[in-house]
Amino acid sequence: MTSVINSRQYENLLQDLKSKVREARLKASLSVNKELVILYWQIGKSILIQQEESGWGTKVIDTLAKDLKSEFPEMKGFSVRNLKYMRAFADSYIDFEFVQQLVAQIPWGHNCLLLDKVKDEIARKFYIESIIENGWSRNVLGHQVESGLYQRQVQSAKTHNFHDTLPATQSDLAHEMLKDPYKLDFLGLGEEAQERDLENSLVDHITKFLLELGAGFAFVGKQYHLEISDKDFYIDLLFYHTKLHAYVAIELKVGDFKPEYAGKLNFYLSAIDERLKTNSDNPSIGIILCKDKNRLIAEYALKDMTKPIGISEYSLTEAIPDDLKGSLPSVEDFEIELNKYSDD
Numbered sequence: 001m002t003s004v005i006n007s008r009q010y011e012n013l014l015q016d017l018k019s020k021v022r023e024a025r026l027k028a029s030l031s032v033n034k035e036l037v038i039l040y041w042q043i044g045k046s047i048l049i050q051q052e053e054s055g056w057g058t059k060v061i062d063t064l065a066k067d068l069k070s071e072f073p074e075m076k077g078f079s080v081r082n083l084k085y086m087r088a089f090a091d092s093y094i095d096f097e098f099v100q101q102l103v104a105q106i107p108w109g110h111n112c113l114l115l116d117k118v119k120d121e122i123a124r125k126f127y128i129e130s131i132i133e134n135g136w137s138r139n140v141l142g143h144q145v146e147s148g149l150y151q152r153q154v155q156s157a158k159t160h161n162f163h164d165t166l167p168a169t170q171s172d173l174a175h176e177m178l179k180d181p182y183k184l185d186f187l188g189l190g191e192e193a194q195e196r197d198l199e200n201s202l203v204d205h206i207t208k209f210l211l212e213l214g215a216g217f218a219f220v221g222k223q224y225h226l227e228i229s230d231k232d233f234y235i236d237l238l239f240y241h242t243k244l245h246a247y248v249a250i251e252l253k254v255g256d257f258k259p260e261y262a263g264k265l266n267f268y269l270s271a272i273d274e275r276l277k278t279n280s281d282n283p284s285i286g287i288i289l290c291k292d293k294n295r296l297i298a299e300y301a302l303k304d305m306t307k308p309i310g311i312s313e314y315s316l317t318e319a320i321p322d323d324l325k326g327s328l329p330s331v332e333d334f335e336i337e338l339n340k341y342s343d344d
Contacts, residue, residue: 030105037104037111040077044090047083061087077108085112092121106131109138113145123150203236203252206289216243224249226271235268246282247272250289257290 047064050056061083068078092115093099103111106128118124127150131141203222210217217239224238237250249268251261265286272284 044086
């Protein structure tokens with residue numbers, strides 16, 4: 001006889017199984033990442049040893065990249081650039097045990113960023129431990145490094161005597177208040193800041209910047225909602241420019257520019273022109289602000305676009321009439337604000 005399934009018991013069982021699956025997948029992912037990072041260290045170490053013993057130059061890396069990609073075409077990690085990172089990785093971390101126990105716990109992309117931007121070994125260890133503790137994405141890590149989090153930590157440690165004069169619980173709290181999280185992009189975000197927090201704060205900053213210009217920007221909405229074919233879409237910022245007589249949609253990203261951003265904004269502009277624009281309005285304008293850009297990628301992304309779109313330091317497309325371009329903030333204005341976002 002089949003018993004009736006109790007809905008509450010079933011829900012508890014389902015949630016428990018979901019939790020177990022997620023935990024197992026995370027453990028598998030961490031294990032794969034650790035093995036990959038260790039492999040890259042071993043490859044880098046082998047290249048270093050061979051170059052030292054045989055006097056081979058850097059061209060051996062070009063040859064290795066070609067041969068390894070030929071042997072393992074399904075693997076994407078054997079580019080010349082990545083092999084050079086492996087060599088630098090092994091050169092920077094001589095202690096293999098340190099790599100196994102700590103460094104291999106963070107993703108390879110995070111390690112490459114630290115190799116590029118953090119030369120001090122102690123500082124690098126601090127950031128690795130912080131990544132593990134707080135689960136930072138690579139973009140969040142980049143912001144923390146550029147905002148000088150480690151230097152502020154060191155400085156705050158030198159400017160108080162809390163540990164000597166207060167009970168442990170109080171001294172730790174007082175020290176936390178001196179870590180100066182306000183330095184992080186003027187935003188008041190703590191170390192646990194996640195990428196969406198950064199993007200939301202950038203949205204707020206750019207909104208304030210544009211409205212303070214007094215150049216005709218009228219605020220329409222943040223995370224402006226569009227429902228298209230029963231699906232929800234959200235534009236980071238939407239303004240109406242009273243001098244241009246046009247809607248201005250702005251998308252903001254804290255990381256590298258990606259070609260798909262242009263396609264998505266082009267989609268938004270089509271929807272705005274169809275649903276919001278009137279006969280008296282000019283074509284809507286799109287602007288993408290990214291913390292990091294690549295000129296060639298941006299140029300290709302915009303090459304055949306007919307909608308007026310600009311990407312931070314890249315010129316707006318020719319679809320915007322010359323007499324209207326001067327009404328928008330200049331490239332320099334946007335760059336200054338993005339720099340404030342990183343450095344204030």
